[in-house]
Amino acid sequence: MQDYRDEYPYEIDGMVIKVNRLDWQAMCGFTSHHPRWAMAFKFKARQATTRVRDVEFQVGKTGAVTPVAKLEPVPLAGVTVQNVSLHNEEFIRTKDIRIGDQVLVERAGDVIPYIVKSLTELRDGTEREVEYPKYCPVCHSKLVKPEDEAIWRCENAECEAQVVQRMIFHTSKHAMDIEGLGESTIVRFYKLGWLHSIADIYRLDYEKIAQLEGFGEKSAANMKAGIEKAMKNPIYRLLHSLSVHHLGQKASRLLAAEVSHVLDLKDWDLEKYQDIKDVGPVLARNVYNFFQNEHNIELLQTMESLGVNMRQTDADKKTDVNTDGPLYGKSILFTGTLSRMTREEAEKRAAAAGASVASGVSKHLGILVVGEKAGSKLKKAQALGTVEIWTEAEFLERTETA
Template identity: 75%
Template sequence: MYSKEEQKKLFDLSKKLLQLESPPATAIADLRITIVYHEWRYYALNDPVVSDYEYDMLYKKLEALEVRYPELVTPDSPTQRVSSDLTEDFPTVEHLTPMLSLDNSYDAASLAEFDQRLKNYLGLPEEMEIEYCVEPKFDGGTIVLIYENDRLARAATRGNGIAGDDVTPNIRTLRSVPLHAAFSGAGIAKAELRGEALIRKDVFEIMNQQRGADDLPLFANPRNAATGGLRTKDPSETASRRIEAFLYQLGYAVDASGNDALGQFKTHGETIEFLGNAGFKVPRSDAAGQGRGERHVSKNIAEAAAFCLQWQGKRDAYPYEIDGMVVKVNSLELQQRAGSTAHHPRWAIAFKFKAKQATTKLLHVDFQVGKTGSITPVAKVEPVQLAGVTVSSVSMHNEDFIKNKDIRLGDTVLVERAGDVIPYIVKPMEELRDGTEQVIEFPKNCPVCHTALVRAEDEAAWRCENPDCEAQILQRMIHHVSKHAMDIEGFGESIVERFYRLGWLHTIADIYRLDYEKIAMQEGFGEKSAANLKAAIETAKRNPIHRLLHSLSIHHLGI
């Protein structure tokens, strides 16, 4: 659909548009073509080149311009339809009810604004509290299931919201999707359910390890592996990926005469409980408020926001990838009254977590010398926001890591940071290369002392074997005083570097024969600080032997 050159231009154009605070009206056409491109990358290829947040920002910029200049809105604008994941590989089938996108929020304030808009639209009094059901926004592939006479009749992807790809044979391999469910017990003859196909994080890691061993391309994330698995031509391949499905909505239900059967349920929460009792995998209820479930009925928007923020901190410990929470009006009667826009339901909104993955440009590589002489390549990248932190340096571990992933200088790379995990490069975006990228040459000599580097047969690291290398000496002392070694309180990395520059530290032994009178005279210290440091060092002398051994940075010896 797009040539390599076109993709490079559209990616660069996207980055320029994202930098504009208030794009001019002339940017509408550029915003439309870039959004359509990113929808194709995300939905058709399952291989996005921008983060969800960046896509959302492009979309909001287009929305804002079209509101300001309504005469410029066109029927084919991305804001006038739902994004599509339709392919030519499977027959297309229509959904029983349209499936819209969700509006997005990123903080408690925007959730409060959503609540106020809803009250205004429904004509509800200011003081009235709307009850909300909050549940995970699973980061997988959306599926739409139809049951007739208690049997799974059809399964499709989300598609363009009106129709999707028929993937029934593949969905039948998912053990979490019942082939038979007792809808008839509730007087339901035909039902349409919506859910998400996912792969557990631990299963995904094992899968990628096996693909690496088989010299197959690695999946960027569990979502790619799951959505790709739904569209395989061979159902046994779908089964091998151990995909699971969470169901989160009963969108349509009629009795044998075609009459509406949803009226027996008063709330969204009731429909989820019904599906769970019918044998479907659904988000667990946190009715007791003890943090054990991922679905919670909140009495108002403030409580809903608190639950969202709570789960933003718990997302990394959750077995499945989630990129936010979905806040839904719990009352089905209020949902019906609120209705929808052309793009999203007015009664639901997504609370998006901070992005864990983003693309950025690899500018250059620093080769750093560690405490045992190992050389670590560190990628210096254009600063990018990941999980609430600005990332500008990313470890690339060793030469094999660079070669196996074919990472080059000038590449646009996909970077990930999950929780407190050190950021890492998932892969280079090879389709965005323009020919100016350069192969990364690993040094043959130590970048500090220039000693020839050595690589043992059973190791991945190149090492400087000069024990007098200044970089190693400094790193050994920094490690020695660190929390995980001798744990000398108040003796941080910056203090070690400062004393080293002053000529007070040359070896680890010098740490235990410092002149505290001189230290007391240093700016930022004083007698009390010097005395505290002395006391901490004296305390460290009583550490157990295993801490001492670990602190000496002897290769292959540690805890």
């Protein structure tokens, strides 16, 4: 089937081989996390060759400066690939990737574009080494490289790129999940001077928005409804949306379960953060520093005055793990876009099946469920080699009795 996959009128990345007699299935039974009568078979990742035209540097919401290879467009596994993350300076040096190089590209898990290697034997002498910037490509502040990281960072919190990326992340599906306010709209509103911080999202003038080209009263009304809905979110979503370095969804839930009000965290000492299971010293320090910053406290107070919920909801409270579930004792993580359920629904289903939801990929992670457009978590899990990689369909099948 792998040899003939290109002949199908739809994309496939593997197959599940099953025993098709129900009585034999009953005889085979289940392990703690999958049926013994079914086995997933993943096809090899597809590959293609193209050329690196240039390397650009992008600044993220926490100041991380990431190199991105601009490729000559190449079709690969049903999509056209023209941009590939190069992760960090060490990745570039280790793989000896140069501008002008012919490179071998694949889509890891048929999802994430990834440069496997440079084809150095095809070099003709015109290739150029990638020069890593010493200053932020946006605000021109001097870049720094923390001792425990491989990434160079811009430490100017008011850097335009960081401000915009923080607002984009704040409204994203995994954070406050604000419908009707996408990336291009945020950039447009920022350039118009309507947005300077995440608090400004909650005081937009909808009459002005309705008069903008490409909008209208209906679009403005939909945006207003999306924002007002988000204002009632559980506080774990708010905490995750604040772009605190290393503060993911799981850790946000852990913190939200411990406080009645978000601003209670400003009264915590460092040790109290570290006392929470699964909150390590680096994350504890980052969250502590965030809530000791007067500007951040003023930002949250402003948001609360605009109607954003800061109080613990039922969704923030601790949930019991099902010790009889098929995934009991397993840690699970979701990455990419799920097509049949929201991330929140998936995590609840995992908990009902007995799993604990992890905050990131580590040697302790048991299962990574991969949706569309999966991020770096998939690559890290594959590099570890100890993590089970499941599709959304596999996850649903293995938790259907939970």
